[in-house]
Amino acid sequence: MGNPAIEIQALTKDYPLGFWGHKTRRSLDNLTLQVEEGEVFGFLGPNGAGKTTTVKLLMGLIFPTAGTARVRGRSIDDVRMHREIGFLPEQPYFYDYLTGYELLDYFARFFGYGAAERSERVKRLLERVGLASAAGVQLRKYSKGMLQRVGIAQAILHDPQVVFLDEPMSGLDPVGRREVRDIILELKAQGRTVFFSTHILSDAEMLCDRVAVLVNGKLQGVGAPDDIVSLEVEAMEILFEAQAHDSRPLPQNLIARANRMGGRYSLQVAEAELYATLDQLRASQARILSMQPVRRTLEDYFFRLVDREKAAAYAVEVSAQ
């Protein structure tokens, strides 16, 4: 295993509440996490979980109450760290009096590129994100999807080693989402590290080497989607129907538990009950159309963690009362 691209150690963020700020609300609680070089890492969680807080802390936009973080070995308060990272904020907003070309040219200047290199990079990136024809249009005339794309372009303008994307698919149509997915996969193929927060689980499932789930500011779990998704077979799903020429009734105990879809039935049974159920269906001469394992999805895993955390928070509240 190589050096971690991102190391987060006990990162905590409290926000003051009220006029005097005596009370605080904990937005991120003791987060410890490592992301390896070249990984596509998904940072999952419902709204308000602390995903954006984490990204803002890593970008130096807000300061931690406790804990530290390093990106490629550099502390997050070291300005040199910013040469190696790219960042797409959630729902990005840029100077709307600039054109797409001018915005990227402006950002490119912070990296000290000469005029020729800036021009080449800006044109290449605009082409890459499909905005070449809108290069001369002011950003106030861009659609939300176009802003997202120019946002991605500015994030990868300087070929950063680590790219942070905060809800990159948010507000995009299916075509836009596909394009963003392609860019993430392209970055991965180039060996870059991508850290992206999302609440769209299918994207995470499709793209990520590993995911972390954050609920109420607390890390609930980290792992590869494959491990989370495929290790556990939750049940078996059997699709069956009555034989057309046979008037024998189907077993009532199974019918009662099954979903009826026209003349067909879909029944989920535990693996342990599978053979007994099949025996019953065979005895009643039912026609078995298909049988497949029901695996736990990332969504199930996600919701289970969210529910667990909510239940724990509720229990704490009740005991406090």
Added chain:
Amino acid sequence: MSASPVALSGVVAVNTFREAVRDRVLYNLIFFALTMIGAAILVGQISIGIERLVIINLGLTAISVFGLIMAIFIGVGLVYKEMEKRTLYSLLSKPIRRWEFLVGKYAGLLLTLAVNTSFMTLGLAAALFYVSRHFVRSDVTILVAVYFILLELGLVTALALFFSCFSTPMLSTLFTLGIYITGLFAQDIRDFGIVTKNPVILSITRVMYYLLPNFHNFNAISAAAYGTPIPPALIAQNTVYALVYVAIALFAAAAVFSARNLK
């Protein structure tokens, strides 16, 4: 390749200037031009030998007022607007320190004010030539008065920028205007303390006198109108005075802004 702090601030400054131009800030020059044309025509008709005095007074006052309006109203939004619209998020993810950004914003507005003031000075010169058909040697004092106005605008901009780092535009405007107006009467405030002969009031007014920038020092409009020469020592003193105050205000702004959590 890494850019120097001056280069990084310069990038921000140029963009701030571009923003001002695209937001049609320089359109105020049209109002200034109309004011000067109207005044020149009026003075030409009712002239009783004081047309130069009237034009110089009016022109320099207009340059000062237009500049102050711009310095305060744009200055208080310089940082606040970037925080509110979250344009800072992408910018601060680039290799630029917060203080470099702040200095760039300040320099950008100062550049805008300098360009604006230069055009207005040209307008004043044109109006002056229209009413008197010639320039005199003492007219160079007008340039010194304009330079003092620029120093004053630089100071006001630094104050507005400082307040905009932690306050809303409305409050920042009130604070900046408050300090400007009090600063115009800094001398009177100190004299008031002396007159009262009350040691408490005297020490308060003395602290205020030394703490507040003395904006009255930058007013050379009457000297320019009457062609009274301004001693080089006063020019040097005002320059150093403004630079020191600007440095303090920018340093304070950078300290506040660098520690601030962006929302």
